[in-house]
Amino acid sequence: MVMRKSVVAFFAVLPLVACMALFTQFSFSQDLGQVHEVCSPHEGRCLTIRPPRVPATLNWKMPRTRDGKPDFTGVYAGAGFNHQVGPNDTDTPIIRGFDAKIMPPTKPGGDAILFRPTTGDLKIDDPIALCLPYGFTSQIFSPYAQQWIQAPEHLVIRHEFMNNFSRVIPLDNRPHPKDLEPTWGGHSVGHWEGDTLVIDTVGLKEWWLDNPHPNGSLWHSDAAHVIERVKWVAPRVVSYEVAMDDPKIWTKPWTEQFHMVLHPTWELLEFVCNENDRCSQGNCVESDAQKKR
């Protein structure tokens, strides 16, 4: 009799438990962080940033490689997106930069390196308009896809923008070479701190810090030292933290955190800037479609 009651009770409760499990799996979602504004340091223009929204799941396991390291292989929307993923696995590309509110005071002379008022010369005002590289750190804010390909000894980060700009990063914590010739991508080495991948970059050419700003652009110097910290925080969501130390500009280092969202349906496309850049400097080239016959 007792046995029968137990069986009845079990089957009565079973649908409830199943519903609760389903509800927990699919109904709850949470935002990873707060809706906030990032602001340009000049003219104080701001942009609303929405954090990734992720479903609450009970059984998510961090992707790992065969050697047990966190696996970041995949195609992502990085810091150049608002991350609340909508229909068709897409989210919103945005033009943003580092948040001026978190930057410390500049050193004497630092602001002259950091902010370049508009000159009329596109090499200063907007070098990508001439199809020059976006470079690192600007590339962090690329509002295009980026593909991470991870092997035991190297990580390859391949951006769609600009001209499929790529970084090949050894993961053995080797020292940076001495007397580096500054480049747009700099020299990066990686190592693991538990489940966090740490990428250390020096050897950067004095170049754009992020994106265009009202009446000018922001730059880092050739002394910039950048440390990226990358770790999985939720299904499809990676925390991407950037620590910037530029002793020619700021009085102390500063850090800003972003998110990258994995997009399983995305593929990286070819991007050739010179292919059809018809009005690059304000002088348009006539298309065949516009020629008189």
Place this chain on the structure above:
Amino acid sequence: MTGKFLNLTAASFVVLLFTTTPFIAHHSEAAQFDTTKPVKVSGVVKKVEWMNPHIWFYIDVKDEKGTVTTWGFSGLPPGMAIRKGFTKDTLKVGETVVVQGFRAKDGSNNASGNILTFADGRQVFPGALELGTVPANKP
């Protein structure tokens, strides 16, 4: 009806102009196009160039005398357009559309293609990168 439709598109264009200012436009749109010179044309799609760094599409516009001028419009980059659901097949040669944007600084018949309206009223935004983000402009 047509008047109402035009008023709506004009209103949304104005809203777009004043609410989607990002840090600044992308890929030197400021260097290429004059934001003080808005352009609005109605015509037939002649050609679509699905290429980087931005797609271009060409519209044959007929004036009162029947003279046809071909306008060129710069849209989104192909990758970004695809991820927004604007594919190579969205805009078909021969289709009648209305396009709004800003004229090229050199005064040629080229412009940014910020809003594209089909004959049935559907609107797509081939050139407006920042749609969906409304920055809070502060003094």
